[in-house]
Amino acid sequence: MTKSFSGIACEETGTHATSPGSNSPKACPVMDERGRTVAWVTRTVHRLYNIQTQKILDLKEIPIAHWFYLRVLAERGELNQLELSKRVGIASTTAVSALDNMEKRGLLRRHRDPKDRRKYYVSLTPHGKRVVDDLLPPVLQLISESISSVTETRSVFFGRFYMR
16 A cells, blocks of 8 residues: 655555655665654654653642743743743733633732733743743753754754654
């Protein structure tokens, strides 16, 4: 059976994907020898990072979904709610309940734009900043340790691959 991935035809032979007319599993450039695509491996790595990061965040009872907002605010400072949602990659309507929860916990504060009362600005409170300051070092250590065996050449390649 032939499958096409982004215009690249690959045939399934048993448990391997091969290019048509080839018996080599590595001949199909979108899959490894176990049939995994870059997208599949990326998803798996992302899930593993989320699981390990959540263990760290549990020390302060911060859900990982909230961590993304806190990190953006710590890095960028005060943002309007729409811009914050865009940077986190979540719909602004979805963000409202998360922001409500974090505001109730004293992690951030929202205030209306005096020039446009439809807009809200969001910023970390001193407590929210302390929480990020406490959790960021172990999260960065987790990432650092997980890539410590990756060579510099492969790390640069990986970065270029994902940043294009």
